[in-house]
Amino acid sequence: MPSTELPQQMSARRIDRPVPLRERVYQAMQELIISRQLAPGQHLVESELAEMLGVSRQPIREALQLLNSEGWVDLRPGYGAFVHAPTEAEVDQLLVVRAALEAESARLAALNTDAEGVARLRKLCAQGEAAVASDDIDGMVAANAELHRCVTELSGNQVLLDMVSQVDRRVRWYYTPIARHRGHQSWQEHARLIDAIEAGDADAASRTMREHTERTRQSYLEQRRENPEPEVAPVQVRSRRRRTAPGV
Amino acid sequence: MPSTELPQQMSARRIDRPVPLRERVYQAMQELIISRQLAPGQHLVESELAEMLGVSRQPIREALQLLNSEGWVDLRPGYGAFVHAPTEAEVDQLLVVRAALEAESARLAALNTDAEGVARLRKLCAQGEAAVASDDIDGMVAANAELHRCVTELSGNQVLLDMVSQVDRRVRWYYTPIARHRGHQSWQEHARLIDAIEAGDADAASRTMREHTERTRQSYLEQRRENPEPEVAPVQVRSRRRRTAPGV
DNA sequence: ACCTCGACTTCTGCATACAGAATACTGTAT
DNA sequence: ATACAGTATTCTGTATGCAGAAGTCGAGGT
Numbered sequence: 385m386p387s388t389e390l391p392q393q394m395s396a397r398r399i400d401r402p403v404p405l406r407e408r409v410y411q412a413m414q415e416l417i418i419s420r421q422l423a424p425g426q427h428l429v430e431s432e433l434a435e436m437l438g439v440s441r442q443p444i445r446e447a448l449q450l451l452n453s454e455g456w457v458d459l460r461p462g463y464g465a466f467v468h469a470p471t472e473a474e475v476d477q478l479l480v481v482r483a484a485l486e487a488e489s490a491r492l493a494a495l496n497t498d499a500e501g502v503a504r505l506r507k508l509c510a511q512g513e514a515a516v517a518s519d520d521i522d523g524m525v526a527a528n529a530e531l532h533r534c535v536t537e538l539s540g541n542q543v544l545l546d547m548v549s550q551v552d553r554r555v556r557w558y559y560t561p562i563a564r565h566r567g568h569q570s571w572q573e574h575a576r577l578i579d580a581i582e583a584g585d586a587d588a589a590s591r592t593m594r595e596h597t598e599r600t601r602q603s604y605l606e607q608r609r610e611n612p613e614p615e616v617a618p619v620q621v622r623s624r625r626r627r628t629a630p631g632v
Numbered sequence: 633m634p635s636t637e638l639p640q641q642m643s644a645r646r647i648d649r650p651v652p653l654r655e656r657v658y659q660a661m662q663e664l665i666i667s668r669q670l671a672p673g674q675h676l677v678e679s680e681l682a683e684m685l686g687v688s689r690q691p692i693r694e695a696l697q698l699l700n701s702e703g704w705v706d707l708r709p710g711y712g713a714f715v716h717a718p719t720e721a722e723v724d725q726l727l728v729v730r731a732a733l734e735a736e737s738a739r740l741a742a743l744n745t746d747a748e749g750v751a752r753l754r755k756l757c758a759q760g761e762a763a764v765a766s767d768d769i770d771g772m773v774a775a776n777a778e779l780h781r782c783v784t785e786l787s788g789n790q791v792l793l794d795m796v797s798q799v800d801r802r803v804r805w806y807y808t809p810i811a812r813h814r815g816h817q818s819w820q821e822h823a824r825l826i827d828a829i830e831a832g833d834a835d836a837a838s839r840t841m842r843e844h845t846e847r848t849r850q851s852y853l854e855q856r857r858e859n860p861e862p863e864v865a866p867v868q869v870r871s872r873r874r875r876t877a878p879g880v
Numbered sequence: 881a882c883c884t885c886g887a888c889t890t891c892t893g894c895a896t897a898c899a900g901a902a903t904a905c906t907g908t909a910t
Numbered sequence: 911a912t913a914c915a916g917t918a919t920t921c922t923g924t925a926t927g928c929a930g931a932a933g934t935c936g937a938g939g940t
Contacts, residue, residue, distance in 0.1 A: 404709050404923070429891070440925045442690075445893090446697055453701040461652050462932060464892070477791040480736070488732035543725040544732075547795070650931090653894070677921070688895045693922095710902060712922070 405439055409447035412437060417456055417467055418557065424469030428457065455554055472608055475558060479604060482551045483597035485544060486532060490577060490593035492539035494586040501538040505578045508534060509571065516567045524563045524570075529556075531574060535581070535593070561607045562600055570596070653687055657695035660685060665704055665715055666805065672717030676705065703802050720856050723803060727852060730799045731845035733792060734780060738825060738841035740787035742834040749786040750830045756782060757822050764815045772811045772818075777804075779822060783829070783841070809855045810848055818844070 416422045428448070430441045448465045451457045457465045508531040515523030529552070536548045573596040580589035664670045676696070678689045696713045699705045705713045756779040763771030777800070784796045821844040828837035
């Protein structure tokens with residue numbers, strides 16, 4: 385029974401409001417997908433998920449709706465849900481969109497420039513360079529994500545932030561190989577980007593960000609070409625198929 | 633491998649598959665919101681909607697999830713759903729994002745330029761100009777929407793198309809006054825945009841689109857300043873409050 | 881051996897039911 | 911009159927049940 389009392393220690397929420405189950409299911413499933421425990425293409429059976437997560441089908445369904453609207457799973461109306469399997473073309477398109485949105489973020493951030501924000505950026509940049517120096521891939525990825533997010537926050541455009549975050553989650557899978565591929569250069573570009581933002585030079589900031597994300601995209605394409613399908617578990621069969629009980 | 637892969641059976645896509653109830657509810661509610669029959673800020677009670685539309689609460693809930701993820705309603709976890717009431721700042725931000733995405737669309741469309749697509753654009757442009765000539769506001773809005781959509785389609789980027797469509801639906805409310813405000817000039821700009829796309833001049837196309845959407849945004853801001861709240865029904869009370877049932 | 885037809889299984893879609901949470905109301909005290 | 915507390919009520923969140931549709935498997939015909 386899911387009536388398990390959990391110590392409501394999440395602070396991001398309003399005072400003591402229980403996080404809806406659907407949201408926890410959403411989070412859990414997103415992580416299962418990112419970690420490949422739910423493989424791309426896999427058929428998701430509601431009752432199995434319900435059992436696996438210890439809840440009823442209802443919150444599962446609602447979470448699936450959400451995951452669908454963000455491109456994590458595909459819903460075939462009469463049939464079921466499938467973990468979305470992004471093609472190379474699709475990831476490429478996502479990176480193009482991301483490039484456009486982030487270039488706009490940088491432009492607006494430069495127009496909104498503010499000393500405190502620039503300081504945050506510098507700090508993150510330093511963290512990233514440190515990660516490069518110690519060859520810490522995960523650290524690079526993390527600092528990179530935070531830095532980009534910070535730029536978008538500094539744009540002051542909440543809609544933009546939501547959108548970039550959404551796109552970003554969908555391509556997060558692909559950052560690790562990219563970071564491995566061009567870690568050092570990437571952080572030089574970040575430094576120049578911050579210079580432009582600090583100077584309030586909107587065009588330069590936009591252009592620098594665009595070139596930066598464009599190189600990231602190129603890097604992805606090269607990586608993928610060298611390593612076409614990065615350990616994609618091949619559709620890991622849905623469920624043990626109970627043979628029809630032979631009556632005899 | 634003696635490929636016994638099912639040949640035609642693969643397209644077993646029933647043409648008359650029954651549209652899921654949740655989707656019809658989604659459509660219906662979106663139209664109710666656009667037509668202001670459900671007013672911004674209004675509290676949506678699931679059971680009332682269910683009764684109004686003649687279905688159970690389940691498809692209502694699923695539709696609400698969808699409407700929430702697209703910004704049509706706000707979901708307050710413990711409490712309920714409310715028709716989203718966009719602020720001026722939010723609409724402005726949406727228009728900024730739209731400008732960035734559409735500029736990218738135009739850029740890509742110019743790179744992908746193709747005679748057949750340009751012909752479609754020209755035709756839509758002619759329709760729009762005809763609508764301007766006959767002072768047909770709705771015609772202008774429709775032709776405008778189709779033209780912009782067409783440009784994004786020509787970009788060849790499906791992700792971009794999805795994203796632009798989503799943003800576009802959220803600002804559709806505001807197109808009519810804008811069209812009324814600057815109908816004629818708008819179509820001159822469209823013509824120049826198409827020229828740039830036809831010429832394959834990506835920078836010009838991008839710049840033209842950006843200036844165009846930027847003027848649209850300015851037009852919105854002016855309009856809104858003249859007419860701060862375009863007939864927003866003020867939160868039309870939720871439900872007749874049944875006095876405590878007087879028993880027998 | 882291949883294809884077709886038919887029944888079975890399983891799953892989704894939808895409806896209903898129940899418990900807890902949040903709100904709004906009412907009465908009382910200051 | 912205002913503020914506060916207690917109570918009542920409504921609504922959401924979640925679980926469960928049921929019917930129909932989609933897919934699958936197997937048998938029989940060609």
